[in-house]
Amino acid sequence: MNDPQLDPGDIAALFDRTRLRMARELRGFSQVQLAREVGSVTAASVSQFENGHTRPASSTLNRIAVALRVPPSFFAAPARPPAQEQINGFFRSLRSTSPRDRQQALAYVHLARELALELEKYVVLPEFNLPRAAADGGRSLQAADIEQAAALVRAHWKVPPGPVENVVRLLEMNGIVVVRFRVSIEKVDAFCVDFPDRPVVALGADKGLRDRSRFDAAHELGHLVLHGIDGQIADKATENQANEFAAAFLMPATDIKHELPDRLDWPAFLRLKAKWHVSIAALLVRAKSLGVMSEHTYAQGWKALSVRGWRKVEPGSLGNPETPVLLQRALELTETTGVSYSSFIQRSGLPEADVRTLLDRDFTERPRVKF
Incomplete structure (x- = not known):
């Protein structure tokens, strides 16, 4: 200690x-x-x-x-x-992520795990509670298996039918640590590290879009459920599986299939975006994968998204991304036990500036007036 x-x-x-x-x-x-x-x-x-x-x-x-x-x-x-030194993260394309950036991002995630374990000396964090879908890293999974895995997790977590209210909060309630990077690590997308004691999901701070950030969180959940602890730089197959899981988790077939249009009805897609808090692009893919939309209409839809510039910025903003709160609230609770923030930092030996970065919060010894 x-x-x-x-x-x-x-x-x-x-x-x-x-x-x-x-x-x-x-x-x-x-x-x-x-x-x-x-x-x-x-x-x-x-x-x-x-x-x-x-x-x-x-x-x-x-x-x-x-x-x-x-x-x-x-x-x-x-x-x-x-932590085992060989534990890596499910990173995406090698082409856009340098080894140095990956190592720095991984170091922050290891620090987030250390922070969580230090906090557990003073408070009880939610127990890690996640069903696993496959023992072979997902290599034998088919589309139907992924749909079933997403339904299994929703049922296990008692998620009611319809849209998930808050994906990040749901992960945290089930013992998964979530952090949103506020550090200048360029070109590192969302990723996760499946530590045996407490997995960590890292979301990028540069994605200020609620719909895309929610999909990222569900995508990383897919890696944890489908691909076990064999963390790696994900290949195309595992990335596609994680995307399919995210779509099924956020938009269950039994709940959304009858709502999806079979044509390029953009007002209808906007209404669905506002209801389900997913992107138009994700809805378009879901409509095709569930057999509601034809391949031809789907292809025309992607062309329209490109022409309108919607592949970068869609209409229908949903507001700010979901915010992780588990570590912040645990630290606040620690303070109620008589251990001040400064005392906790001193006892833990963790670098204070980096703890502040992980929590994205300005701590002072004085309480702040709120209105």
Whole structure:
């Protein structure tokens, strides 16, 4: 367990190599760049520290902490098993996501898991509650299986028929940590990491569209349900499966099929968008996949979306994206137990600036007047 009273020698003795790598990747540094920032170590030394071949001296660890903008106590091993280093995320196209961006995004998600586990020392978070659909990473799934899996999750979570009121809240109520990135990680789309103790879904901050962000959240839920803990850079097949799951989860066939138009009735699509809080594009795909719309009409619809510029910006804004609240509310509840925010940060050893970034909230010791 991290302890603010640990002296430098104790921190060095409890040095956790995975924490060093996490902190380095949070800052987007390579081992060479970190060595340059520290000034008194080589890249080879950093590599040895991270591989567990050697431990840094207390003075070196303090300089590394300064370079990485984390408290020295961050490097002390917590009193719990660390996350498996091989756990990756379900990232999308390699073409648009650099390895450095993926590593930095993954580091923030690992930090979100650490924050959740620290909060669980003081408050009870919702139990992780998610049925799994396949044991083979989804390789044998057919379209009907995916529809059934989405229906299974809705039934298991007791989601009433019709539109899902709040996808992000539903995930959080069932023990999945959701964060929305407020960091300058370019070209990283939504992704998830299926940690065995508590999965984390990361949503991009750049998608200010409620309908697309909801679909992203349901898409990542699809990965968790269909593809297990074999996190990877998703291939086309798994991405298509996650999209099919999201569509079935957000727009169950039994609820929406009779509402979908079989022609390009844009006013009707706009009304459905307002009701179901999904994009016109998603409705168009659903109409085709459920056999309501012909291939020809569907193709004409996509051409019309392109010509009108609706593939980038659709009419019928639905407002702001759904906001994660689980970590924020857990921290507020922690404060009611007599552990202030500053005390929690000190005890946890987590870097405060990054906790603020994850929570996207300005914390002060003084209560804020609300109207």
